[in-house]
Amino acid sequence: MRSKLFRVGITAVLVITAVAFVSTAAFAQARPAAYTPAKTPDGQPKITDGIWNRRGVGGLDGGALEAEAQRPNNPLDPTARNPVSVSARPDGLNNTDRGFLDQFSEKLGLGAEDPDRPAPLPGQRQLMGIAEPGRILPWKPEANAARQDFLLKTNPAKGLKYLEMDARCMQPGLFFGNGPFQFLQTDKQVTILSEYQHFTRHINMDGRPHLPKTFKMFMGDSIGKWEGNTLVVDTTNFNGITSYSREIPYLSEATRTTERFTLTDANTIDYEVTIDDPTQFTRPWKVTGQYTKANDLPELLEYACWEGSITMRNILGDPPSK
Template sequence: MNNALHGVLRPLGAALVVVSLAAGHAAAQPADREFPRAWDGDPDLNGIWQALGTAHWDIQDHPASAGPSEFGAIGAAPPGQGIVAGNEIPYQPWALEQKQRNFENRYIDDPEVKCYMPGVPRATYLPYPFQIIQGTGKIMIVYGFADANRTIHMDKANPEPAPIDSWMGRSHGRWEGDTLVVEAAGFNGQAWFDRAGNFASDALRVTERYRPLSPDALMYEATIEDPNVFTRPWTMRMPLYRRLEEHAQVLEFECVEFSEGILYDHLRRQATQ
C-alpha cells in the first residue's frame, strides 16, 4: 500500500470507529430513556411531580418586590421569568383594574392566605410536590396544599357539566397520542392564578396538556378561556419534574389553623365591660 493511500484510509478507519461507537451509544440510549408506559400503552404518569420557578408569585415576568416591612426578605418576592406565552394576559379594561386592586390587597385577599383550595392551574405550580395516580378510567391528582385534589374522568364519552361550582372544578381527560389533554370547568370564580392578583371568573375553562419530555419531565400547558374577564384565550407553559428521592411523598399542608385569625376573628364575641 503506498503512503498516499494509507494516509487516506487511516483517518477514514478512525472515523468509522467513532461513528460505529456513536451509533451503538445512540441505539442503546432510547431504551434507557424511554418514557414508562402503562399496561394499555399510554404514558405512565404515576409519580410525584413538581414545578420549579417563580410562577407561584407571578405568572408573568417580574422584578423582585418588597413585602410587608416587618417580614424583611422573607416577605419579599424574588425576580423571575414568566410562564405566560408572549408574557401578555389579555385582560378586559375593568378586569385589569381589578387585577391591580388584587395585587395591592394581596396579603389579605389572596385565597392562598386563607388556606382555600388553589384551583386550576395554580395548584400545579405552587411550590409543593403533587402526586398523579393513574387508573384505567380515572386519574387522580393529589396536592399537598389545603388537602386539594381532583379526579380526571377518562371514561366519559360525553363530558358531564359540574353538578356544582367548586374551587377545583370538574375535569375530563383524553389521550391525544402521548399527550394527556384535560378539559376543566365548573369553577367558583374565587381562585387566583398567583400572588400577583391574576384572576378569572366562574366562566373559566382550562385546557391542560401533559406531554412527556423524558422519563423524569413533562411539559405542562394550560390554555385559559374566560370571556367575562379576557379578550381572547391565552396560554401558560412550564416543565414539571419528577421527584427522584427514594421515599418522596406528598405531605399534607394543613394550613387552615394558620389562617384562623384572618378567617374568624371578625366572628369572635367582643368582651363587654
Template sequence: MQTFSVTASRQRNGHAKYTGMYNPYMRRLLFLLPLAAGLFAQQTGTISGTIADPDGRPVRVPIRVVNSATKVAYQGMPSPTGEYSISQLPPGAYQLTVQALANSFRAFVRDGLTVSSGEATKLAIHLQEGIALNTLGDGREFFQDVAKANSAKQVIPKGATPRMPDGKPDFSGYWVAPGGSFDPGVPELQDWAETVAAKRQADDLRDIPGSRCLPTGVVLPVNNGQPRRMVHIASLLVSYSEGQLPRQIFLDGRPHPSDPNPNWFGHSIGRWEGETLVVDTVGLNDKSWLDWYARPQTEKMHIIERFRRPDLGHLELEMTVDDAGALKKPWVVKRTYVLEPTDEILENVCAENEKDLQHLVNK
C-alpha cells in the same frame, strides 16, 4: 431579468471558487434588508435598566410594559446580573410592572414612561419587601438557600417514558418545579379585574383563599410551582398537593355535566391526542385566585391542559386559560416538572395550624 448560476468548489489553495447563477435583484434585496432593519430600529425605542431587591442584589423576575394607548403588552426577563432591556417599542407612553411574588416583594408599578424613536428610556427598579418581610424560614433568602441546596443534590432520573398497559404514557409520580422550566405568559386582564387585583395587593393578599385554609384551585398551583403527586390508571388521573384536596380527571369517555355545579377544581375530562393527554375543565367557581398577583377568575373560565411525558424524568404542561369574564384573551402558561422519586406528600391539616388570620387586617 438576467441570472447566472452560482456554485462553490474547493481550489488547491483552500479557497472557494464560485460559479453559476447570479441574480442582481437578490443582491439589491440583500443590500436593502440591513437598511430596513436599521430604519425600524430608529423608529422604535427601548426601556432598559437594572432591577434589585432591598439589599441591592439582582432579581430575575418577569418585567412587563404595556402601551397606554394600544394596550399592547411586551415582556422581558433580566439577566443574572439584574440588567434588563425591552426593545422594539413603538413611541408613546407605557406602564411598567414587575411580576414578583407578592410574598417576597411588593408589586412595582411605574406609569407614564415615555418612549421616543431611537432612544433608550432608563429605569432602575428597586423592589420593596413583601408581606413575608424576609423573615427566617419564610423569606426570599430562606427559599433561595433551599433552592440552591436542592439543586446541588438534584439528580433527574433518565430513561424511557413509562407506559400504561395500553401503551399510553404513564403520568404517575411526584413532580417538582425546581430543575424544570417555566413560561408564565402575559395575562391581559379586563379593567374591573385589574382593579380587583390592585386592591388585593394593596391589602397584602389578606383575602387569598389559602389564608382561610381553602383550596388553591387549578391555575395558581401551576403558577407558583407547587409540587404534585399524580396517580394514573386507565380510567382516571388523580393530582394532589400537600394541604390540598385531590383533583380528579376522568379518562373514561364521559362528557361534562350539562349544568355543572361551580366548585374549586371544576369538572375535568381527558382525551388522548397521540402521546399528549388533553384535559378539558369547566364548572369552576369565582373564589380561586389565578396567581400570587391576586388576579381574579370567574365562572366563565375554561381551561385546556396538555400533558406530555417525553422521558422518565420530565412532565411537560401547557395550560390555556380562557375566561371571557376576566381576561381579554386566552392566557397560555407553560411549565416543565421534574420527577423526584425519593420525596412524598406529607400530611398537612391547615386548620390545625392556622394562627394568623385573626391578625390580618385590610388597609
C-alpha cells in the same frame, strides 16, 4: 396567460402551504416522538410512578423549586425593597405584570437574561411562566380597572372577599399549587395528589361529559384524553373565586382551561395550560413549565393549613363569637 399565472400562483401557494404544514407537523411531533413511554396494561402512555415537582409553572408570585433568593417579592409587601408592591404603587398599578414577572421568570427571548439564574440542564425546556409577549395579560380594559380597584383593597384586606384564597387555606383552583405531586393512573382516571392543600385532581378518562353548570368547584371538573404522548385535560365548572395569583383577583366562572402534559422522557413532563376567561381577557393566554420526577422525595406529607391557622384572625381580627 393570466389564468395560467393564477394557476401557477395557486399551485405555489398550495405547495408552500403543504410544505409548511408538513414541516410544522414534523417539528411539532419531533420531540414527543423521541421518547416512547412504557404503556399501562390498558395501553395508555405511562406516567412514571412516584413523586413529581413543578418547575416554572408558578403563579405570578412563586415557583415551587425556585431558590429563596429567586423568589419574587410579595406584591403586597409595602416596604421599599419591593418596588412593585401594590401598596408602594399609588400611581395606578400600570405595568404591574411586566415589572413583577421580570423579577423571577425566565425570558422568552424578549429581554435580557437574568445572570443569576442557573442555565437549564441540557435538553430541558426553558422555565417560563406566562407565555405571552412581554408577559402582559390581554386584559379587557374594564376587567383591568376592576382588578386595580380590587387590589388596592387587599392590603390590609377590607373584608373577607379581599383576602387571597391561600390565606384561607383553600384549594388553588388552577393547577399551580406548590408541589410535590403524585400521579396515579388507572384505566378510567388519571389522579393527581397534591401535598399543597392536600387536594386531589380527578381527571376522568372514561368519556363522561362535564358536570352540569350547577356545580361550581374550586378545582373545576376535568376530562382527559391522550393525544400521542400528551395528556390533554379540559376543565370547566370553576367557581369564580380562585385566582391565578395575587395580582389577578379572581378568574370567573366562565373560565375554561386546556392543559397539555407531554411526556418527554421518563423524568420530565412538559406542561402547558391555556386559560380562557372571556369575561376578563380579550383572548386565551398560556402558562408553560415543566414537571420533573423528584427522586429524592419518597412521599407526600400532610399539609394541614386550616387546622389551627390564625392567619385570618391576624388579618381580619377576632370574630365576635363563633
